[in-house]
Amino acid sequence: MTVRSLVYSGDARQDAAANWVLRLEGADVSEAVVAEWLAWCDADARNRAAFDRMAAMWDAGGALERPEEGREAPVAAAPASWRGMAGRRPMMAIAASIALLVVAGSAFFIRHAYAPHSAEIRFARFETPVGVTQAATLSDGSKIELGGRTALTVRYSDDARMIAAEQGEAYFQVAKNRERPFVVQAGPVTAIAVGTAFSVERAGDTVVVSVTEGIVEVQTNPSVQRRGATAAPIVLRAVAGSRVRFDRGELVQAAEPHAAIGPWKAGNLEFRDEPLRLIVARINRYSDIQLEISDPSISDLRVTTTIDRQHIGSWLKGIEMVLPIRVSRPDDKSAVISPAA
Numbered sequence: 001m002t003v004r005s006l007v008y009s010g011d012a013r014q015d016a017a018a019n020w021v022l023r024l025e026g027a028d029v030s031e032a033v034v035a036e037w038l039a040w041c042d043a044d045a046r047n048r049a050a051f052d053r054m055a056a057m058w059d060a061g062g063a064l065e066r067p068e069e070g071r072e073a074p075v076a077a078a079p080a081s082w083r084g085m086a087g088r089r090p091m092m093a094i095a096a097s098i099a100l101l102v103v104a105g106s107a108f109f110i111r112h113a114y115a116p117h118s119a120e121i122r123f124a125r126f127e128t129p130v131g132v133t134q135a136a137t138l139s140d141g142s143k144i145e146l147g148g149r150t151a152l153t154v155r156y157s158d159d160a161r162m163i164a165a166e167q168g169e170a171y172f173q174v175a176k177n178r179e180r181p182f183v184v185q186a187g188p189v190t191a192i193a194v195g196t197a198f199s200v201e202r203a204g205d206t207v208v209v210s211v212t213e214g215i216v217e218v219q220t221n222p223s224v225q226r227r228g229a230t231a232a233p234i235v236l237r238a239v240a241g242s243r244v245r246f247d248r249g250e251l252v253q254a255a256e257p258h259a260a261i262g263p264w265k266a267g268n269l270e271f272r273d274e275p276l277r278l279i280v281a282r283i284n285r286y287s288d289i290q291l292e293i294s295d296p297s298i299s300d301l302r303v304t305t306t307i308d309r310q311h312i313g314s315w316l317k318g319i320e321m322v323l324p325i326r327v328s329r330p331d332d333k334s335a336v337i338s339p340a341a
Contacts, residue, residue: 016040017050034123124154128168131286131309141175142182147201149285168285169201173213185221189246192217198238203281210243210256218244220251247275269307276301276323280337287312294338298325 041048128146135145150168165186174182176195184191189207196214219235234251238244243256277299280291286309307315316327324340
């Protein structure tokens with residue numbers, strides 16, 4: 001029987017790293033623990049370096065001694081699940097990876113964590129900066145295309161594939177698996193699919209789900225009822241060529257041309273009878289010119305337009321001619337939209 005342990009080093013960072021190695025080696029590592037570990041790694045680059053060193057030592061079956069005393073002191077008792085591991089590749093060898101990809105001069109961040117005894121990624125976080133779009137393939141074969149300034153988290157379990165959409169927009173091509181639904185939680189709304197293609201856009205509590213293939217069930221979340229925005233949960237089934245929007249406490253379905261879904265992929269931003277506030281939110285995900293609405297009285301003006309992402313300035317000049325607004329430019333990187341005098 002082989003029982004391995006790490007020891008206190010006299011260095012707080014290395015001791016913390018050793019504890020993380022032991023916690024992640026447990027038989028039941030929860031998603032919350034993985035998230036906490038990722039936050040600790042993100043807090044300081046030296047944390048990640050210390051963790052990598054301790055994980056390598058654990059993989060090699062070694063122990064770290066106190067420099068000044070040279071005696072071992074186990075951080076924690078080794079559970080039975082660690083025993084008899086000689087000659088086997090331990091979980092820590094594939095426990096986690098953190099990747100930083102550079103795309104067109106901008107950073108696209110991905111953080112991955114693997115499930116114990118599995119090669120499948122169970123936790124991943126994706127972030128894109130302003131103006132950068134990126135595609136990714138998940139471990140089950142599902143594909144994601146992220147728009148600019150988008151952030152989402154992937155959490156896979158044995159019976160569900162959960163996506164938390166924090167901001168921005170993403171297009172999902174879901175690998176079919178009826179036993180493991182693909183669930184996108186976007187603030188007040190949840191979209192559920194088993195094998196389909198759809199996009200989700202979130203700007204605060206405004207959420208738009210557009211379907212290009214199959215059927216997606218869209219429903220309001222319990223948090224919406226607690227706020228009193230709706231009297232009971234609303235559930236709609238959106239088919240290919242339709243769109244569901246949650247806005248101001250209402251869930252509404254309408255037809256949606258396929259060409260209008262995921263328009264960032266074509267370089268243009270397309271809007272059909274959209275509120276000005278949603279247009280501004282989307283422009284701000286792609287443009288160096290950041291827009292601001294100064295008065296909420298104009299935020300719900302309805303607009304149908306197509307915008308070339310490379311010529312936002314020209315669009316701002318033109319929109320003044322068709323809407324009761326005026327646009328001021330404090331500097332080259334900002335614009336303020338106000339009611340017309």
